[in-house]
Amino acid sequence: MTSLVKRFPRHFAWGVATASYQIEGAVNEDGRGASIWDVFSHTPGKILHGDTGDIACDHYHRMREDVNLMSQLGISNYRFSISWPRIFPMGYGQKNSRGLDFYDQLTDQLLQENIEPLVTLYHWDLPQALQEKGGWINRDTAFYFRDYAVTVFDKLGDRVHNWITHNEPWVTTVAGHIQGRHAPGLKQPNVARKVAHHLLLSHGLAVESYRDMGKGRIGITLNLHPVYPASSREEDLTAQQLHDAFHNTWFLDPVFTGTYPEELDEILPFDNDFIAEGDLNLIQQPLDFLGVNYYAPHRVRWNPDEISHASLVILPEEPITSMGWPVDAKGLTDLLIRIHYDYGPIPIIITENGAAYEDVVEDGQIHDALRQHYLEMHWDALANSIEQGVPVHGYYVWSFLDNFEWALGYSKRFGIVYVDYLTQQRIVKDSGLAYSRFLREFYEYH
Numbered sequence: 475m476t477s478l479v480k481r482f483p484r485h486f487a488w489g490v491a492t493a494s495y496q497i498e499g500a501v502n503e504d505g506r507g508a509s510i511w512d513v514f515s516h517t518p519g520k521i522l523h524g525d526t527g528d529i530a531c532d533h534y535h536r537m538r539e540d541v542n543l544m545s546q547l548g549i550s551n552y553r554f555s556i557s558w559p560r561i562f563p564m565g566y567g568q569k570n571s572r573g574l575d576f577y578d579q580l581t582d583q584l585l586q587e588n589i590e591p592l593v594t595l596y597h598w599d600l601p602q603a604l605q606e607k608g609g610w611i612n613r614d615t616a617f618y619f620r621d622y623a624v625t626v627f628d629k630l631g632d633r634v635h636n637w638i639t640h641n642e643p644w645v646t647t648v649a650g651h652i653q654g655r656h657a658p659g660l661k662q663p664n665v666a667r668k669v670a671h672h673l674l675l676s677h678g679l680a681v682e683s684y685r686d687m688g689k690g691r692i693g694i695t696l697n698l699h700p701v702y703p704a705s706s707r708e709e710d711l712t713a714q715q716l717h718d719a720f721h722n723t724w725f726l727d728p729v730f731t732g733t734y735p736e737e738l739d740e741i742l743p744f745d746n747d748f749i750a751e752g753d754l755n756l757i758q759q760p761l762d763f764l765g766v767n768y769y770a771p772h773r774v775r776w777n778p779d780e781i782s783h784a785s786l787v788i789l790p791e792e793p794i795t796s797m798g799w800p801v802d803a804k805g806l807t808d809l810l811i812r813i814h815y816d817y818g819p820i821p822i823i824i825t826e827n828g829a830a831y832e833d834v835v836e837d838g839q840i841h842d843a844l845r846q847h848y849l850e851m852h853w854d855a856l857a858n859s860i861e862q863g864v865p866v867h868g869y870y871v872w873s874f875l876d877n878f879e880w881a882l883g884y885s886k887r888f889g890i891v892y893v894d895y896l897t898q899q900r901i902v903k904d905s906g907l908a909y910s911r912f913l914r915e916f917y918e919y920h
């Protein structure tokens with residue numbers, strides 16, 4: 475392990491990540507308004523076992539304990555998201571000062587423990603009141619997002635200097651508006667291009683506003699995958715191209731080149747009546763970093779029945795996590811090299827990487843060797859990327875705590891800290907102890 479710490483630069487930001495709806499609970503407290511995930515999780519049949527985020531990890535009431543635990547583990551960077559409906563219960567208009575106060579206190583607590591915050595403005599919990607006005611299908615939502623971002627920049631910007639506008643707009647677009655497996659639960663492929671555009675427009679508006687207000691760094695987080703063809707057959711190579719457009723360049727291209735990939739029009743044709751003059755210039759705002767959420771590569775074969783004209787192929791012998799995702803750390807290196815050479819030397823932060831496995835509590839301990847191995851392999855792959863010239867500035871484990879895993883509820887555990895949801899007891903897993911040892915070695919070495 476020690477040799478690994480030498481392969482990362484001195485100021486590399488090692489951290490952990492969470493998101494508001496997945497850990498906070500307290501959904502009806504201190505003036506918080508409803509989010510689309512409150513409505514979706516309370517809709518029968520949407521979430522496994524009927525789980526909701528009503529309590530989750532009760533982090534809203536346990537924030538100090540959780541920050542203290544991070545500090546005890548020697549964690550010095552924490553990525554969290556802000557719940558928009560805590561700030562604007564109706565999405566815009568009347569601010570909720572008690573909601574702002576929570577994040578104000580969280581920020582102060584982090585800084586007291588010498589933990590650097592990285593704040594995600596949107597991790598999927600849109601105020602329900604805005605959904606009732608069309609949500610991301612409505613262009614107005616992009617401007618309400620800008621106003622929400624400005625409010626948060628104003629409140630926290632003196633102490634928070636690292637910002638992410640959106641977490642994975644692809645998931646909001648596809649899972650939320652095509653597949654219907656995430657909030658708002660729509661199955662309307664014909665609105666997908668418009669939803670993605672409005673999400674990206676809101677990103678550009680927030681970045682533009684931040685440039686007038688803040689001196690820190692701002693970026694966007696995308697879930698990206700290297701895409702490998704299952705064979706060298708022409709149809710599988712075509713599948714690779716279309717799948718890459720659907721999963722990767724749909725969002726990378728507008729953000730970094732101000733254009734949409736033409737391949738996308740083959741699978742999601744649209745009449746660009748929703749793209750206004752200047753929109754793409756706004757979306758292409760220069761960024762300080764790109765956040766990359768990496769979990770696994772995609773190996774694809776041709777399948778015209780799928781929206782991307784590709785189906786995922788899992789090789790019979792390849793290891794998978796309990797999400798069914800292949801374990802392949804080299805995919806991270808391949809992905810970062812591709813981004814670096816296709817989109818230029820933009821600094822990269824791995825804003826999520828981690829694994830869900832079945833955890834068992836034995837004598838008050840969790841021996842999650844598979845998760846520990848997954849993480850260590852990905853740190854090695856990240857070091858390889860850096861050694862090949864990719865400017866990687868940070869890495870955040872998903873996740874600090876076991877938490878509400880969206881449509882899968884509490885059935886999947888990604889945390890390096892175990893949460894007993896009956897007692898809310900936190901138990902540091904072996905992977906969390908290993909991370910702590912690694913961080914100690916890193917800081918001692920540097």
Ligand SMILES: OC[C@@H]1[C@@H](O)[C@H](O)[C@@H](O)c2[nH]c(CCc3ccccc3)c[n+]21
Pocket residue numbers: 493496641642645697767769826872878879880888
């Ligand atoms: O699924 C684990 C995590 C989620 O808990 C995070 O909230 C989300 O940012 C996130 N993104 C990904 C990769 C894309 C994806 C999202 C949701 C479900 C399945 C895959 C994995 N994860």
